Amino acid sequence: MAVNTYDAAYDLEKAIRNSSEYTNLKNLYDAVNSDETARKMFESFRNIQMQLQEKQMMGQEISQEEVEQAQKTVALVQQHEKISQLMEAEQRMSMVIAELNQIIMKPLEELYGNPNQQ
Protein backbone atom coordinates (compact mmCIF):
# COMPACT_ATOMS: atom_id res chain seq x y z
CA MET A 1 0.00 0.00 0.00
CA ALA A 2 2.85 2.37 0.83
CA VAL A 3 3.92 2.45 -2.82
CA ASN A 4 0.48 3.67 -3.86
CA THR A 5 0.68 6.50 -1.37
CA TYR A 6 3.99 7.70 -2.77
CA ASP A 7 2.79 7.26 -6.37
CA ALA A 8 -0.22 9.41 -5.56
CA ALA A 9 2.04 12.02 -3.95
CA TYR A 10 4.24 12.14 -7.06
CA ASP A 11 1.13 12.57 -9.23
CA LEU A 12 0.03 15.45 -7.05
CA GLU A 13 3.49 16.98 -7.25
CA LYS A 14 3.28 16.85 -11.03
CA ALA A 15 -0.22 18.36 -11.00
CA ILE A 16 0.96 21.24 -8.80
CA ARG A 17 3.95 21.81 -11.07
CA ASN A 18 1.65 21.99 -14.13
CA SER A 19 -1.05 24.10 -12.46
CA SER A 20 -1.67 27.64 -13.70
CA GLU A 21 -1.09 28.88 -10.15
CA TYR A 22 2.40 27.41 -10.06
CA THR A 23 3.50 28.34 -13.60
CA ASN A 24 2.22 31.87 -13.03
CA LEU A 25 4.09 32.08 -9.74
CA LYS A 26 7.27 30.75 -11.33
CA ASN A 27 7.10 33.25 -14.21
CA LEU A 28 6.60 36.18 -11.85
CA TYR A 29 9.32 34.93 -9.55
CA ASP A 30 11.74 34.75 -12.50
CA ALA A 31 10.65 38.19 -13.68
CA VAL A 32 11.39 39.73 -10.27
CA ASN A 33 14.70 37.92 -9.98
CA SER A 34 15.93 39.03 -13.39
CA ASP A 35 15.18 42.66 -12.50
CA GLU A 36 18.01 43.85 -10.24
CA THR A 37 16.04 46.62 -8.49
CA ALA A 38 13.00 44.43 -7.95
CA ARG A 39 15.12 41.53 -6.73
CA LYS A 40 16.90 43.62 -4.09
CA MET A 41 13.69 45.26 -2.94
CA PHE A 42 11.96 41.90 -2.63
CA GLU A 43 14.94 40.35 -0.83
CA SER A 44 15.06 43.06 1.79
CA PHE A 45 11.30 42.69 2.28
CA ARG A 46 11.72 38.93 2.72
CA ASN A 47 14.52 39.42 5.24
CA ILE A 48 12.49 41.79 7.38
CA GLN A 49 9.53 39.40 7.19
CA MET A 50 11.68 36.41 8.22
CA GLN A 51 13.30 38.28 11.08
CA LEU A 52 9.90 39.20 12.48
CA GLN A 53 8.61 35.63 12.07
CA GLU A 54 11.69 34.25 13.83
CA LYS A 55 11.23 36.66 16.70
CA GLN A 56 7.58 35.71 16.93
CA MET A 57 8.39 31.99 16.93
CA MET A 58 11.06 32.49 19.61
CA GLY A 59 8.50 34.36 21.70
CA GLN A 60 10.55 37.58 21.51
CA GLU A 61 8.80 40.91 21.65
CA ILE A 62 8.36 42.89 18.44
CA SER A 63 8.66 46.64 18.96
CA GLN A 64 6.23 49.22 17.60
CA GLU A 65 9.14 50.56 15.53
CA GLU A 66 9.73 47.18 13.91
CA VAL A 67 6.04 46.82 13.09
CA GLU A 68 6.00 50.26 11.45
CA GLN A 69 9.22 49.52 9.56
CA ALA A 70 7.68 46.29 8.24
CA GLN A 71 4.46 48.04 7.22
CA LYS A 72 6.45 50.68 5.34
CA THR A 73 8.38 47.99 3.49
CA VAL A 74 5.18 46.18 2.56
CA ALA A 75 3.67 49.44 1.27
CA LEU A 76 6.84 50.10 -0.71
CA VAL A 77 7.11 46.70 -2.38
CA GLN A 78 3.40 46.66 -3.16
CA GLN A 79 3.90 49.74 -5.32
CA HIS A 80 6.31 47.79 -7.51
CA GLU A 81 4.13 46.14 -10.14
CA LYS A 82 6.13 42.95 -10.64
CA ILE A 83 6.55 42.42 -6.92
CA SER A 84 2.91 43.05 -6.12
CA GLN A 85 1.94 40.59 -8.86
CA LEU A 86 4.36 38.07 -7.39
CA MET A 87 2.92 38.56 -3.91
CA GLU A 88 -0.60 38.02 -5.24
CA ALA A 89 0.54 34.87 -7.03
CA GLU A 90 2.15 33.64 -3.81
CA GLN A 91 -1.07 34.20 -1.97
CA ARG A 92 -3.10 32.29 -4.55
CA MET A 93 -0.57 29.45 -4.49
CA SER A 94 -0.64 29.19 -0.72
CA MET A 95 -4.44 29.15 -0.77
CA VAL A 96 -4.30 26.20 -3.19
CA ILE A 97 -1.72 24.45 -0.99
CA ALA A 98 -3.91 25.02 2.06
CA GLU A 99 -6.92 23.52 0.25
CA LEU A 100 -4.88 20.53 -0.93
CA ASN A 101 -3.62 19.98 2.61
CA GLN A 102 -7.16 20.06 3.90
CA ILE A 103 -8.14 17.33 1.43
CA ILE A 104 -5.12 15.16 2.16
CA MET A 105 -5.42 15.52 5.92
CA LYS A 106 -9.10 14.48 6.01
CA PRO A 107 -8.35 10.91 7.16
CA LEU A 108 -6.28 12.14 10.10
CA GLU A 109 -8.76 14.88 10.87
CA GLU A 110 -11.47 12.24 11.15
CA LEU A 111 -9.42 10.47 13.80
CA TYR A 112 -8.29 13.45 15.81
CA GLY A 113 -10.81 16.12 14.92
CA ASN A 114 -9.84 19.51 13.62
CA PRO A 115 -9.16 22.12 16.32
CA ASN A 116 -9.51 24.85 13.65
CA GLN A 117 -13.07 23.89 12.86
CA GLN A 118 -15.95 25.53 14.63
Place this chain on the structure above:
Amino acid sequence: MAVNTYDAAYDLEKAIRNSSEYTNLKNLYDAVNSDETARKMFESFRNIQMQLQEKQMMGQEISQEEVEQAQKTVALVQQHEKISQLMEAEQRMSMVIAELNQIIMKPLEELYGNPNQQ
Protein backbone atom coordinates in the same frame (compact mmCIF):
# COMPACT_ATOMS: atom_id res chain seq x y z
CA MET B 1 -5.34 22.63 -14.55
CA ALA B 2 -6.74 23.41 -11.12
CA VAL B 3 -9.18 20.50 -11.41
CA ASN B 4 -6.32 18.08 -11.96
CA THR B 5 -4.60 19.32 -8.82
CA TYR B 6 -7.67 18.65 -6.71
CA ASP B 7 -8.29 15.28 -8.39
CA ALA B 8 -4.71 14.31 -7.56
CA ALA B 9 -5.19 15.47 -3.97
CA TYR B 10 -8.34 13.34 -3.63
CA ASP B 11 -6.44 10.34 -5.02
CA LEU B 12 -3.73 10.88 -2.45
CA GLU B 13 -6.33 11.20 0.29
CA LYS B 14 -7.75 7.84 -0.76
CA ALA B 15 -4.28 6.28 -0.85
CA ILE B 16 -3.52 7.54 2.66
CA ARG B 17 -6.86 6.22 3.91
CA ASN B 18 -6.08 2.77 2.44
CA SER B 19 -2.45 2.68 3.55
CA SER B 20 -1.36 0.12 6.14
CA GLU B 21 -0.02 2.97 8.27
CA TYR B 22 -3.43 4.62 8.43
CA THR B 23 -5.56 1.52 8.92
CA ASN B 24 -3.16 0.36 11.64
CA LEU B 25 -3.34 3.75 13.33
CA LYS B 26 -7.13 3.78 13.13
CA ASN B 27 -7.43 0.29 14.63
CA LEU B 28 -5.14 1.16 17.53
CA TYR B 29 -6.89 4.46 18.07
CA ASP B 30 -10.24 2.66 18.25
CA ALA B 31 -8.75 0.05 20.60
CA VAL B 32 -7.50 2.72 23.00
CA ASN B 33 -10.78 4.63 22.84
CA SER B 34 -12.89 1.59 23.59
CA ASP B 35 -10.79 0.84 26.70
CA GLU B 36 -11.94 3.26 29.42
CA THR B 37 -8.67 3.23 31.41
CA ALA B 38 -6.51 3.59 28.34
CA ARG B 39 -8.68 6.33 26.92
CA LYS B 40 -8.51 8.45 30.07
CA MET B 41 -4.78 7.92 30.43
CA PHE B 42 -4.19 8.88 26.83
CA GLU B 43 -6.46 11.92 27.07
CA SER B 44 -4.66 13.28 30.09
CA PHE B 45 -1.34 12.73 28.29
CA ARG B 46 -2.66 14.59 25.24
CA ASN B 47 -3.88 17.47 27.37
CA ILE B 48 -0.51 17.91 29.08
CA GLN B 49 1.22 17.72 25.72
CA MET B 50 -1.11 20.33 24.18
CA GLN B 51 -0.77 22.68 27.15
CA LEU B 52 3.02 22.59 26.83
CA GLN B 53 2.87 23.12 23.06
CA GLU B 54 0.55 26.07 23.51
CA LYS B 55 2.86 27.62 26.07
CA GLN B 56 5.80 27.09 23.75
CA MET B 57 3.97 28.66 20.82
CA MET B 58 2.95 31.62 22.93
CA GLY B 59 6.57 32.04 23.99
CA GLN B 60 5.71 31.35 27.63
CA GLU B 61 8.27 29.77 29.87
CA ILE B 62 7.91 26.08 30.74
CA SER B 63 9.01 25.28 34.28
CA GLN B 64 11.32 22.43 35.24
CA GLU B 65 8.39 21.00 37.20
CA GLU B 66 6.17 20.95 34.12
CA VAL B 67 8.89 19.24 32.09
CA GLU B 68 9.28 16.56 34.75
CA GLN B 69 5.52 16.13 35.02
CA ALA B 70 5.31 15.65 31.25
CA GLN B 71 8.17 13.16 31.24
CA LYS B 72 6.50 11.15 34.01
CA THR B 73 3.27 11.06 32.03
CA VAL B 74 5.08 9.90 28.89
CA ALA B 75 6.83 7.15 30.87
CA LEU B 76 3.48 6.10 32.35
CA VAL B 77 1.52 5.93 29.10
CA GLN B 78 4.37 4.12 27.36
CA GLN B 79 3.97 1.27 29.82
CA HIS B 80 0.42 0.76 28.60
CA GLU B 81 0.70 -1.63 25.69
CA LYS B 82 -2.17 -0.34 23.59
CA ILE B 83 -1.16 3.27 24.10
CA SER B 84 2.49 2.65 23.32
CA GLN B 85 1.44 0.82 20.15
CA LEU B 86 -0.78 3.74 19.24
CA MET B 87 2.06 6.20 19.84
CA GLU B 88 4.35 4.17 17.60
CA ALA B 89 1.68 4.06 14.91
CA GLU B 90 1.26 7.82 15.20
CA GLN B 91 4.97 8.29 14.75
CA ARG B 92 5.04 6.08 11.67
CA MET B 93 2.06 7.91 10.23
CA SER B 94 3.62 11.31 10.77
CA MET B 95 6.84 10.12 9.14
CA VAL B 96 4.83 9.10 6.08
CA ILE B 97 3.00 12.44 6.07
CA ALA B 98 6.33 14.28 6.32
CA GLU B 99 7.69 12.31 3.36
CA LEU B 100 4.56 12.95 1.32
CA ASN B 101 4.79 16.65 2.11
CA GLN B 102 8.39 16.71 1.00
CA ILE B 103 7.36 15.22 -2.35
CA ILE B 104 4.42 17.56 -2.84
CA MET B 105 6.36 20.66 -1.82
CA LYS B 106 9.23 20.01 -4.26
CA PRO B 107 8.00 22.53 -6.87
CA LEU B 108 7.80 25.31 -4.27
CA GLU B 109 11.08 24.26 -2.70
CA GLU B 110 12.72 24.64 -6.09
CA LEU B 111 11.55 28.24 -6.25
CA TYR B 112 12.31 29.28 -2.70
CA GLY B 113 14.90 26.78 -1.56
CA ASN B 114 14.52 24.70 1.56
CA PRO B 115 15.84 26.35 4.73
CA ASN B 116 15.86 22.93 6.41
CA GLN B 117 18.25 21.47 3.89
CA GLN B 118 21.99 21.64 4.45
